[in-house]
Amino acid sequence: MRTFVAIAGAGRFGDAAAELSITQQAVSKRVAAMEKDLGVRLFTRTARGAELTVDGQALLPHARDLLRAEARAVASVRPGRRALRVDVIGRRLAPAGLLRDFHRAHPEVELDVVTLFDAGAAFDAIRSGTVDASIRAVGAPGGQLPDDLAAARAYDEPIQLLAGPYHALADAGAVAPAELARHRIWMPGIVPGTEWAAYYDALAAAFGLTIEVTGSDFGAEPLLDTLAASRSLATFVGERTILSWPDGGGLRRIALRDPAPGYPHSLVWHRDNPHPALAALRDHLCAGRYGHSGPGAPGAWTPDWARLQEPGVKRR
Amino acid sequence: MRTFVAIAGAGRFGDAAAELSITQQAVSKRVAAMEKDLGVRLFTRTARGAELTVDGQALLPHARDLLRAEARAVASVRPGRRALRVDVIGRRLAPAGLLRDFHRAHPEVELDVVTLFDAGAAFDAIRSGTVDASIRAVGAPGGQLPDDLAAARAYDEPIQLLAGPYHALADAGAVAPAELARHRIWMPGIVPGTEWAAYYDALAAAFGLTIEVTGSDFGAEPLLDTLAASRSLATFVGERTILSWPDGGGLRRIALRDPAPGYPHSLVWHRDNPHPALAALRDHLCAGRYGHSGPGAPGAWTPDWARLQEPGVKRR
DNA sequence: TACGTGCACAACGTGAGGTTGTGGCGTACC
DNA sequence: GGTACGCCACAACCTCACGTTGTGCACGTA
Numbered sequence: 001m002r003t004f005v006a007i008a009g010a011g012r013f014g015d016a017a018a019e020l021s022i023t024q025q026a027v028s029k030r031v032a033a034m035e036k037d038l039g040v041r042l043f044t045r046t047a048r049g050a051e052l053t054v055d056g057q058a059l060l061p062h063a064r065d066l067l068r069a070e071a072r073a074v075a076s077v078r079p080g081r082r083a084l085r086v087d088v089i090g091r092r093l094a095p096a097g098l099l100r101d102f103h104r105a106h107p108e109v110e111l112d113v114v115t116l117f118d119a120g121a122a123f124d125a126i127r128s129g130t131v132d133a134s135i136r137a138v139g140a141p142g143g144q145l146p147d148d149l150a151a152a153r154a155y156d157e158p159i160q161l162l163a164g165p166y167h168a169l170a171d172a173g174a175v176a177p178a179e180l181a182r183h184r185i186w187m188p189g190i191v192p193g194t195e196w197a198a199y200y201d202a203l204a205a206a207f208g209l210t211i212e213v214t215g216s217d218f219g220a221e222p223l224l225d226t227l228a229a230s231r232s233l234a235t236f237v238g239e240r241t242i243l244s245w246p247d248g249g250g251l252r253r254i255a256l257r258d259p260a261p262g263y264p265h266s267l268v269w270h271r272d273n274p275h276p277a278l279a280a281l282r283d284h285l286c287a288g289r290y291g292h293s294g295p296g297a298p299g300a301w302t303p304d305w306a307r308l309q310e311p312g313v314k315r316r
Numbered sequence: 317m318r319t320f321v322a323i324a325g326a327g328r329f330g331d332a333a334a335e336l337s338i339t340q341q342a343v344s345k346r347v348a349a350m351e352k353d354l355g356v357r358l359f360t361r362t363a364r365g366a367e368l369t370v371d372g373q374a375l376l377p378h379a380r381d382l383l384r385a386e387a388r389a390v391a392s393v394r395p396g397r398r399a400l401r402v403d404v405i406g407r408r409l410a411p412a413g414l415l416r417d418f419h420r421a422h423p424e425v426e427l428d429v430v431t432l433f434d435a436g437a438a439f440d441a442i443r444s445g446t447v448d449a450s451i452r453a454v455g456a457p458g459g460q461l462p463d464d465l466a467a468a469r470a471y472d473e474p475i476q477l478l479a480g481p482y483h484a485l486a487d488a489g490a491v492a493p494a495e496l497a498r499h500r501i502w503m504p505g506i507v508p509g510t511e512w513a514a515y516y517d518a519l520a521a522a523f524g525l526t527i528e529v530t531g532s533d534f535g536a537e538p539l540l541d542t543l544a545a546s547r548s549l550a551t552f553v554g555e556r557t558i559l560s561w562p563d564g565g566g567l568r569r570i571a572l573r574d575p576a577p578g579y580p581h582s583l584v585w586h587r588d589n590p591h592p593a594l595a596a597l598r599d600h601l602c603a604g605r606y607g608h609s610g611p612g613a614p615g616a617w618t619p620d621w622a623r624l625q626e627p628g629v630k631r632r
Numbered sequence: 633t634a635c636g637t638g639c640a641c642a643a644c645g646t647g648a649g650g651t652t653g654t655g656g657c658g659t660a661c662c
Numbered sequence: 663g664g665t666a667c668g669c670c671a672c673a674a675c676c677t678c679a680c681g682t683t684g685t686g687c688a689c690g691t692a
Contacts, residue, residue, distance in 0.1 A: 001389070012637095012638070012639095013638070013639060014637090014638065014639085022681070022682090023681075023682065023683080024638080024639075024640095025639085025640080025641090025681085025682075025683085025684095026680075026681055026682075027639095028639060028640060028641090029640090029680070029681085030680085031639095032640080033679090033680090038390065038393050038394075039393075039394075039395065040393045040395070042393075045638080045639060045640090045688095046638090046639095046689080046690095047637070047638070047639095047688075047689040047690050047691095048637080048638080048689090048690080049637095049638070049639090050638090050639080054401070054403075054430050054432065054441055054446045054447055055393045055446070057428075057430035057431065058392045058393060058398075058399070058401055058428035058430055059389060059392050059393050061428070061429075062385065062388050062389035062392045062428075063389055065385045065388070065389070066382070066385040066386055066389050069378065069381045069382040069385045070382055072378050072381070073317070073375060073378035073379055073381070073382050074354065076374045076375050076378045077354050077355075077356045077358075077371045077374060077375050078354075078355075079355070079356070082374075083374070085370070085374055087370075112373075112374035112377070112378075113373075113377075114370050114373040114374055115373065116370065125370055130370045130371075131370055328668095328669070328670095329669075329670060330668090330669065330670085338649095338650075338651090339650075339651065339652080340669080340670075341650085341651075341652080341653095341670085341671080341672090342649070342650055342651075343670095344670060344671060344672090345648095345649070345650085345671090346649085348671085349648090349649085361657095361669080361670060361671090362658080362659090362669085362670095363657075363658040363659045363660090363668070363669065363670095364658090364659075364668080364669080365668090365669070365670090366669090366670080
């Protein structure tokens with residue numbers, strides 16, 4: 001393809017060969033092979049050089065696209081001056097949605113999204129420069145932020161109850177967290193020691209809930225399947241979580257009020273990271289575009305340990 | 317890249333090897349070569365298979381893009397069921413703009429734009445199935461449409477006068493064609509026998525103009541350069557023509573009125589072409605979205621030979 | 633007609649990339 | 663904790679894809 005584009009630009013096999021630092025004969029062979037593979041003639045050979053055929057004209061923009069895609073692919077892993085690389089806790093969860101918003105707002109910023117195993121791996125990756133930022137809850141006991149990293153609250157995601165159509169609360173417009181003490185909350189697959197576990201531990205302690213984490217995590221589909229059929233089981237889900245459920249299956253999201261628990265997503269980055277796009281991301285996420293009200297705000301609730309990354313709170 | 321994507325999907329070198337019909341060792345070598353080329357590790361090898369590193373995760377979507385681009389490139393020249401291929405007379409002229417509009421309105425339609433040498437080549441290409449349609453003026457003497465082709469008027473593009481800031485008409489809001497008999501109109505590079513030549517011949521005859529076609533065509537830039545500095549020279553330009561002029565250079569477009577000459581762009585296609593997107597293109601272009609008023613319409617002018625492709629006019 | 637220009641074909645050599653065979657390492661299982 | 667298994671890496675070998683040089687042919691031009 002590179003040869004093809006070079007010839008189309010140069011107009012002569014020989015010039016393209018010089019550009020590619022190979023012989024004219026090699027260019028001729030490459031074109032012959034390509035034309036044989038594709039089954040069409042790409043150039044008309046004239047006495048003054050080579051001109052694109054109709055098929056060649058049609059192919060040319062696609063060939064350029066291909067080369068651009070290759071350049072982007074290589075650039076995405078080039079150390080130094082690569083695209084902004086951000087870790088999210090899951091591709092269907094709110095942080096990925098925030099990044100999609102950012103990408104829509106700043107289409108010029110090259111963005112790569114990755115998913116690391118846990119907060120420790122994320123912090124290590126940020127400190128080593130492997131990734132530029134992470135969006136996750138920070139401050140949980142046992143998962144302290146290293147000193148050379150900085151964090152700022154981006155989004156307190158309202159937590160909702162997810163229940164099937166036969167559940168007692170199925171038709172409730174909203175429910176208070178304390179009211180859930182009388183119901184079964186089931187969240188299989190929550191790994192102890194993670195920030196998720198710390199958040200739901202704090203939530204359970206604050207409102208006297210019992211959250212069952214028993215059962216292996218077979219993935220989202222069996223969980224939703226079970227929920228849809230159950231009269232007593234419900235689970236928590238973030239407002240912006242995308243459910244991989246074909247048609248909804250009768251599952252409903254029930255808002256929590258009085259207070260409304262929020263999951264505290266923060267942007268984490270290295271204090272010394274000079275990546276220009278990082279500032280743009282920080283501005284986008286932490287400029288109050290996504291609401292976060294803090295634990296003291298009326299009607300909202302977040303864990304105590306999450307308050308450090310709120311605006312205006314200085315660490316140390 | 318294909319190997320890389322296959323491994324990322326399969327999770328194991330061996331499975332990817334089976335998928336690609338090569339040995340596991342070959343896959344291992346490909347990955348090793350790729351990692352050496354890029355200078356980064358793409359997979360972490362575990363006892364249960366291979367997992368993507370952060371760099372691998374960042375690369376994966378770009379690798380998929382690359383494969384998609386390759387598939388599109390190959391498909392663009394595949395005989396049978398390829399993208400809709402339309403010939404335009406120039407990439408900066410109105411027909412290309414119409415196709416951009418169409419692409420915006422129907423982003424799902426794969427569209428390839430090519431440029432053929434003249435009407436004869438275009439008709440041959442359409443009849444042979446090499447291209448699906450052409451947008452050009454048809455009906456000019458000597459360039460009759462073959463019987464197996466059909467054409468429909470798409471757009472009567474208003475013709476404007478293009479003049480520099482020192483030209484006598486520079487500050488005229490609009491001018492009548494007949495008034496231009498007293499001025500020099502210069503259009504170098506108009507090839508005799510083309511539809512362009514036929515159109516401007518008809519225009520000159522209708523309003524008593526003298527159009528100078530002397531001088532070789534050195535491209536658009538020298539022409540515009542000369543125009544910008546001239547007190548007496550002006551040229552005709554289509555309303556939607558994109559001028560490759562850095563800052564306008566003081567050039568101004570002066571509308572023509574009483575009557576307003578229009579250049580009659582028609583869509584040409586083969587009567588038997590079953591390409592599904594062709595119907596969509598025809599609907600888009602010929603549904604009156606772009607005005608065309610015909611030679612008899614008050615205030616407008618097109619050559620007599622252009623009337624056959626107007627709506628409601630049956631051929632033969 | 634002779635010459636210059638530009639692509640194609642032929643013969644040839646080298647190395648990229650495939651194969652088979654084998655070894656090391658981590659995990660799981662008894 | 664020994665052992666068996668699964669999976670990837672290394673080594674040796676082979677082959678053919680692809681580059682090279684040399685030459686021929688077609689076309690346009692002086």
